[in-house]
Amino acid sequence: MTARVFYVLGSQSLLQREDWTVCTRCETYRPPRAHHCRICKRCIRRMDHHCPWINNCVGEQNQKYFIQFLVYVGALSAYAIVLVVTSWLVECPDCSNEVTVKQSRILHCVILVLESGLFGMFVSAILVDQLQAIFSDETAVEQLQKQGPYRPHKSRLALLSEVCGRVHPMMWLLPCGGVSRGRDEPLLSHYDV
Secondary structure, eight states: OOOBBBBTTTBTTTTTSSSSSEOOOOOOOEEEOOEEEETTEETTTTEEEEEETTTEEOTTTTTTHHHHHHHHHHHHHHHHHHHHHHHHHHTTTTOOOOOHHHHHHHHHHHHHHHHHHHHHHHHHHHHHHHHHHHHOOOOOHHHHHTTTSTTTTHHHHHHHHHHOOOSOOOGGSOOOOOOOOOOSSSTTOOOOO
């Protein structure tokens, strides 16, 4: 079994490092912490998990955007609950007082609050899991393989900066700008995320 050779900036020096391995499934060289996704059928740098919501792997290049997605969905769930509660606290003079209209309104509001509450809790749990993984510098794949933390000596802010970029933390909430990688290895053309 021979590995496919990918040239990086006209040099193979990075591919010949001791910490790089050959993937047995796609037969490519891969840097440390890269794992093969059997759904995407390719190696993913710093792969956390394959997410059916985004139909993609969450890895080094898109974890920031996945976290933003979770924050936005959680905030919108809370906003929906606030809107429903506000609609019940503020009387609507133009609203119909018919029994069927009131019953329909109650049913819709209860369903919306339940759906928003459950979805908000689910998304919050995933967000907490993602933040814990970042703070421990350990992906979900590494946790399952019990490899242990990769670099435990970094501060939480430094670990968040690796994922969200080396910009002001308020900019981390904006879905723009590339992530400053802070790694020695350049991206290889055959790694999507």
